[in-house]
Amino acid sequence: MSKPIQGFFGYARIEPGELSMITFTEVNKWFKELHVLKDINLHVNQGEVVVVCGPSGSGKSTLIRTINKLEPINSGTLIVDGMDLSDKKADINRLRAEIGMVFQQFNLYPHLSVLKNITLAPIKIRKLSKKDAESDAMALLERVGLTEKRGAYPTQLSGGQQQRVAIARALAMKPRIMLFDEPTSALDPEMIGEVLYVMKDLAQSGMTMMVVTHEMGFASEVSDRVIFMDEGEILEEAHPKDFFKNPKHERAQQFLKEVLSPMH
Amino acid sequence: MFKYQFDWSVVLSGQYAEWLLSGIKVTFQLSVVSIIFSFLLGLLIAVMRMSNVRPVRWFAHGYLEFFRNTPLLVQIFFWYFGSYKILPMVINDWLNRTNFEFAAAVIALTIYTSAFIAEDIRSGVRSIPKEQMEAARSSGFSYIRSMQYIILPQAVRITVPPLINQFLNLTKNSSLAMTIGVMELTYQARQVESYTFKGFEAFTAATLVYVVISMIIAGLMTLYSRKVLNPIRAK
Ligand SMILES: Nc1ncnc2c1ncn2[C@@H]1O[C@H](COP(=O)(O)OP(=O)(O)OP(=O)(O)O)[C@@H](O)[C@H]1O
Ligand SMILES: [Mg+2]
Numbered sequence: 001m002s003k004p005i006q007g008f009f010g011y012a013r014i015e016p017g018e019l020s021m022i023t024f025t026e027v028n029k030w031f032k033e034l035h036v037l038k039d040i041n042l043h044v045n046q047g048e049v050v051v052v053c054g055p056s057g058s059g060k061s062t063l064i065r066t067i068n069k070l071e072p073i074n075s076g077t078l079i080v081d082g083m084d085l086s087d088k089k090a091d092i093n094r095l096r097a098e099i100g101m102v103f104q105q106f107n108l109y110p111h112l113s114v115l116k117n118i119t120l121a122p123i124k125i126r127k128l129s130k131k132d133a134e135s136d137a138m139a140l141l142e143r144v145g146l147t148e149k150r151g152a153y154p155t156q157l158s159g160g161q162q163q164r165v166a167i168a169r170a171l172a173m174k175p176r177i178m179l180f181d182e183p184t185s186a187l188d189p190e191m192i193g194e195v196l197y198v199m200k201d202l203a204q205s206g207m208t209m210m211v212v213t214h215e216m217g218f219a220s221e222v223s224d225r226v227i228f229m230d231e232g233e234i235l236e237e238a239h240p241k242d243f244f245k246n247p248k249h250e251r252a253q254q255f256l257k258e259v260l261s262p263m264h
Numbered sequence: 265m266f267k268y269q270f271d272w273s274v275v276l277s278g279q280y281a282e283w284l285l286s287g288i289k290v291t292f293q294l295s296v297v298s299i300i301f302s303f304l305l306g307l308l309i310a311v312m313r314m315s316n317v318r319p320v321r322w323f324a325h326g327y328l329e330f331f332r333n334t335p336l337l338v339q340i341f342f343w344y345f346g347s348y349k350i351l352p353m354v355i356n357d358w359l360n361r362t363n364f365e366f367a368a369a370v371i372a373l374t375i376y377t378s379a380f381i382a383e384d385i386r387s388g389v390r391s392i393p394k395e396q397m398e399a400a401r402s403s404g405f406s407y408i409r410s411m412q413y414i415i416l417p418q419a420v421r422i423t424v425p426p427l428i429n430q431f432l433n434l435t436k437n438s439s440l441a442m443t444i445g446v447m448e449l450t451y452q453a454r455q456v457e458s459y460t461f462k463g464f465e466a467f468t469a470a471t472l473v474y475v476v477i478s479m480i481i482a483g484l485m486t487l488y489s490r491k492v493l494n495p496i497r498a499k
Contacts, residue, residue: 093405103399105395111417169403173404
């Protein structure tokens with residue numbers, strides 16, 4: 001048995017186990033006539049890090065947004081952390097509190113300071129005292145290297161700093177799953193590294209993560225699996241080593257050529 | 265030849281100045297109380313107008329159309345003369361024991377102005393990117409809580425200039441309360457005029473006071489929005 005080591009974010013490290021966190025079974029979704037998710041079958045265990053990639057418009061964002069029901073599905077079943085999302089009586093707000101989400105455009109609350117951005121949900125939803133929430137928040141800010149920005153407002157931060165605050169904000173809820181939708185796509189190249197660094201540490205601490213990204217370095221270093229989507233379908237699902245060495249599907253080969261080419 | 269003797273002492277000292285002063289006090293009370301209530305009611309109606317529960321949304325829509333499109337004076341008369349018929353006895357009794365004219369004026373001004381405020385707030389909310397609601401919902405806030413903590417605080421900051429405008433309108437509109445006998449500034453100026461025939465002085469004084477009250481309210485709002493509500497788009 002592997003000994004639990006303390007992860008970077010203070011979570012006990014959990015080896016990818018058999019505990020199922022996300023299960024898609026024959027999931028379909030339409031936007032009006034547009035069939036955006038086609039018979040999706042996907043299984044993510046606790047502690048797994050899954051990277052989702054694919055061309056623009058292939059349905060990557062829609063796929064991860066179904067997991068916290070930002071997008072409802074039209075058919076099939078989707079079970080997240082033991083909760084069936086098609087169940088009308090399911091308490092979706094309770095589930096969302098367990099799932100952190102990080103967006104391409106950060107979406108920090110511009111009227112609140114960095115510290116308040118992080119403590120708002122823990123205080124109002126988790127019912128933490130202000131003092132406890134703030135000391136948690138300060139610990140997280142230290143992890144992401146932004147303690148001195150506690151009093152700043154989002155517009156006063158660089159993109160990379162905003163994204164690190166957004167990650168800290170999501171982690172403050174002590175989520176069981178973290179979803180990332182192209183977290184580095186809106187960043188200037190010199191800021192991508194600082195965000196990926198935080199994400200890698202999180203991945204290594206045993207957090208269950210689904211990450212839409214074209215950062216293939218991140219995928220090969222820390223992910224357990226890569227999923228390639230095209231036109232609403234999962235065309236390929238493989239270990240990153242296999243995916244990068246010999247992608248089976250022609251469209252995946254084409255896609256990899258494009259994202260890995262130095263001209264890109 | 266028409267000869268008019270100006271006599272400013274009438275409005276600057278003595279009994280008549282006291283009348284005007286008490287009028288100023290009532291106008292100020294009437295405005296401030298109605299501003300607070302109309303803002304809160306406006307917020308509520310704006311949220312209802314955007315609700316995804318259809319009857320709630322329809323009710324708010326009807327409310328807005330009805331109260332924005334009927335004259336304020338009619339609404340004041342309605343609450344003063346007509347509310348006996350529809351309000352429960354207990355409320356009527358209580359209103360009679362307090363100051364019924366004042367209460368009727370507050371109700372009319374509050375409801376009328378709240379309809380305009382609700383529309384201003386709603387367009388403020390519309391200008392908040394939808395990703396803000398998404399971020400709030402995805403961390404587990406309900407729709408109402410997301411509104412309360414994330415959307416409305418931002419919308420209200422954006423809405424400050426039109427809100428100041430509504431509050432100034434309300435202050436000016438409060439002069440209509442004289443028609444039901446609220447002894448506010450215009451009422452008192454009228455009183456002074458009929459006792460002294462110094463109408464020019466009395467109404468000049470009243471006019472100046474309205475200007476000053478408006479400036480105070482606009483100044484306080486601006487100060488509040490600068491000091492307390494921090495700027496959100498500092499770009
Ligand atoms: N709210 C919506 N209403 C209608 N169509 C939508 C909506 N959201 C997405 N779509 C469409 O669904 C398809 C999949 O979109 P999605 O955002 O999931 O793609 P993606 O893989 O994330 O693309 P990108 O890499 O550009 O972010 C696209 O054709 C998109 O135009
Ligand atoms: Mg996307």
